[in-house]
Amino acid sequence: LGLPREQAVPSLIQERLHAEGYRYEVVNAGVSGDTAAGGLSRLDWSLEGDVKILVIELGANDGLRGLPVSQMKRNLSEIVTRAKQRGITVVLTGMEAPPNYGIAYTSEFRQAFRDVADEHDVAFVPFYLEGVAGMPSLNNPDGIHPNAAGARVVAETLWRALEPVLETH
Secondary structure, three states, rough: OOHHHHHHHHHHHHHHHHOOOOOOOOOOOOOOOOOOHHHHHOOOOOOOOOOOOOEEOOOHHHHHHHHHHHHHHHHHHHHHHHHHHHEEEEEEEEEEEEEHHHHHHHHHHHHHHEEEEEEEHHHHEEOOOOOOOHHHHHEOOOOOOOHHHHHHHHHHHHHHHHHHHHHHO
């Protein structure tokens, strides 16, 4: 959001794959403003073709809207289950909820991602925006979405979880 395609995380991951000699094509199936329910509703389309690895980066908008954590967790779990049933390796990324919903909500929100990753034994990035969130120099003026420099940090964080998975294929 707010970046030219070539500066966005999927493009940066594609560049890194190419530079490292991996023969994968990154497909960005994300939809701006989407929730975990939206991701689940598009899942079959997203998994068409020869999909080997699915990176799930959903939930931030659930948290921004204060949606029930149990609903988000159920949707994420269903996405992981259906991807694994197709033999697709999953990398799940966690998010943080804004603090305005209180400590109980933010704690439950954070734990939901960990629980899904543990229950399904998938690769896990605890916080997709690690090192970027709350850093004005790494975010667009909205204070939420990474700018080009922030996207590079996010891509590096994601790469650390993705690379071991790539080596198994």
